[in-house]
Amino acid sequence: MVQGTTSDAGKTTLVAALGRILARKGVKVAPFKPQNMALNSAVTIDGGEIGRGQAVQAQACGIAPLSDMNPILLKPCSDTGAQVIVQGKALSDMEAASFHDYKKVAMAAVLDSYQRLKLQYDFIVVEGAGSPAEINLREGDIANMGFAEAVDCPVIIIADIDKGGVFAHLVGTLALLSESEQERVIGFVINRFRGDIALLQPGLEWLEQRTGKPVLGVIPYLEKLHLEAEDALTANSLGEGDKTINIKVPVWSRISNHTDFDPLRLHPQVSFEFVGPGGSLADADLIILPGTKNTRADLDFMREQQWDRDIRRHLRYGGKLMGICGGLQMLGHWVHDDLGVEASVGSTEGLGLLDFETRMAASKTLCNVNGSLLLPGMQEAVPVCGYEIHAGVSKGAGLLRAPIQIDEVSGKRLDGCVSVDEHIIATYLHGIFQRPEALDAILQWAGVEAIQHQDYAALVEQELNRLADTVASAVDVDALTAQVARFR
Template sequence: MTTLMVQGTTSDAGKSTLVTALCRWLRRQGVSVAPFKPQNMALNSAVTADGGEIGRAQAVQAQAAGLAPHTDMNPVLLKPNSDTGAQVIIHGRAIGNMDAVAYHDYKRIAREAVLESHARLAARHPVVMVEGAGSPAEINLRAGDIANMGFAEAVDCPVILIADIDKGGVFAHLVGTLALLSESEQARVAGFVINRFRGDIALLQPGLDWLEQRTGKPVLGVLPYLMDFHLEAEDAIDARQSAKSGEALRVAVPVLPRISNHTDFDPLRLHPQVDLRFVGPGQPIPPADLIVLPGSKSVRADLAHLRAQGWEAAIQRHLRYGGKLLGICGGLQMLGQRIDDPLGLEGPAGSSPGLGLLDFATLLEAEKQLRNVAGRLVLEDVPVAGYEIHAGVCQGPALANPAVRLDDGRVDGAISADGQVLGTYLHGLFESSLACAALLRWAGLGEVEQVHYHALREREIDRLADLVEAHLDVGRLRGLCGL
């Protein structure tokens, strides 16, 4: 077996993208490859086939490799719930909240989980393609590192270092990162990849020659900037829109401090008939046909933020004028009468009044609900699929009028008597083309063009693999993969 790791000079340098590309490139050649990220910090997560929780980027990489997502692909997931603390998830299960100091001490235990997962993947797949986190040159985080070079040294694997030229300073990023590594770590770097290049490669060539001469490391290739490219973001919100045709449905999403799984909205961003607007702090909610309250890692705190921004009054005004309101997961919980967190799972223990738009209350329980589900959306009785990630359990009369009837016999969410307010725990519901079209018609769009989101994601993954073939040194890559 072979393990190959991709590390970046900065966050958002292209690590997730390159690992996804290499997974699909290897799969095309008939190679069984598994994606792996030792430690991930993100609020976008997915439910795995074995009933756990991993970073959403690793679920997309699993799709590129032709595999079902598994908790071994991301054994340590950190979901921030404050500026200094996070929920710690090991092998897909939450073990509790820790501040940064406590987690630093816990890394020794987390390291064992990382190595166990890697060993299991390596036993099943000839190639394990690993994604680092942030940068290996973050000096303050090097002690006990399990995310970058600490892992690479532990399993003795080569490293590709990727940098984003679109940000500027790409040679400084690469040379500076290399200079801050130890001698053994420098020796582990097998080559460089430069990402998001625009222009004539001939103008860049003198710099590439200098880089190779200065460092003694090969440049494995230069990936071009892809226009209109979509791959689900690991954490940062992608607000880019696809081109819109005709009069578009106006959708507004308030951006909460601990917004989670905002990849829910990617199918809307990319829909040719939807004008999606993310509304940030200090911004008024614009006139809209539909307001969507997103998921949240800290529902009570995010609800307090929503009120402090004046958005509750804007939502009430929106409903008075006949607009539609949808709540997803934490957004669903906000729609009810009350949110109780007696154990302090998402912050200080206590209760908060909800928006009072649906008659139910939510109790946060220690055991998180993690499920991949399918069923029928009550609107138009069309199929819908998605996933549940929540600690809250809702109870109340409003749930007698559910939004979804699940195949496992349960019901999910609620719809108000006047049909204006709908809430659901299902993340990913817009990825089901018939359900997405039904929700858009409910929100006021007449003739809806169906968009097949899964096919779109497949096309984008294939575009990445095409770039590997066209722009990287595939001979060297095959050697690094042990082929």
């Protein structure tokens, strides 16, 4: 199990790296995260929903993601509450205090999923959440040492030296653990080191003498490493090249699956910007409305930021507009929530730019899809893939002008909408930019004439291999696995 001194210490990346390294050695390995809190999620092959980080880790291991890899997923719907997803299926919304009381039941689900994975894989690399030293969260813990103690597994603690205070983080974290928890820590990993490691050596020796725990490796800082973010909002444009299109995405209060935009952020021709509260959507060639955990609340948030005015002005001047999932729902006439699925019961008026309405349903649509995309100006359809995660069901005449046909066993179905003037497109598909043909088509529709082709899937594989190569040179994985075996 990999635990961290803080959030963003490098747990997700180390688990992914170890998974890829072990898979290369022919080991049948799987990732596991008992409890995750994130609005970036993925659809599994068994029709469930897990954190995006575990889907990336499964890819690193060379396997398809399963619901058991992240049995408890919390998707925040307010500052104090979250939707609780158990073994891939939404259970209910809970306030933090209620979930604390629910942890015993949640632990049973965690152990059930873990035992199933143990029967299928030779090695499981487990990721903790946040820090194991959060005193207020230790009672009934299922995410860190509570899980490690329950299944009797060894623990690595990772810390980020780039932020400073790495020795205090490691020593302090270890000191706040119980005696039995300290005993199961088999060593430390220091992440994101820059410079001459010889200058760090006195500190490493001191740390080992002070704690009696070995430093298992020091991972160098990897410039511009790209892995899909587990939850934190990522940077704007990362691709290098001559920018020919300016794309802006408003950041809702409950923005979800913003990893949709990674292919755009990395594209050499795209100047990409996430626009936060107080920012403006002006001067964009293409505005994309992203997904959200709460469509009605974020419609209100959009109007508070006056982004609705920016959008209408953008369209008057000939700009292009796109909506994805919750962003699609916002473009219709109304969003109705008769059951209080996302929040309070009621209806909220949409932007009215496309001819349909959306009604929230008690059950979610969860599926991975393949199909074809045909946009205005295209002579032939191109392949498209993605995944759907939404509670809303949209109906209306506008949906007959659909840009996407989805392949299903029973035949084909339509997805999305194109406006009459062809300046607006919308879809329920997350991940729509991942296929290079679909990405090229959307950029051409938005006004880019000479497209520089980018294969995002190949780029992700390249980055996973780069990460694995770097970690393999910094950490003796054979010695580490031998140490894990001795722990048993």
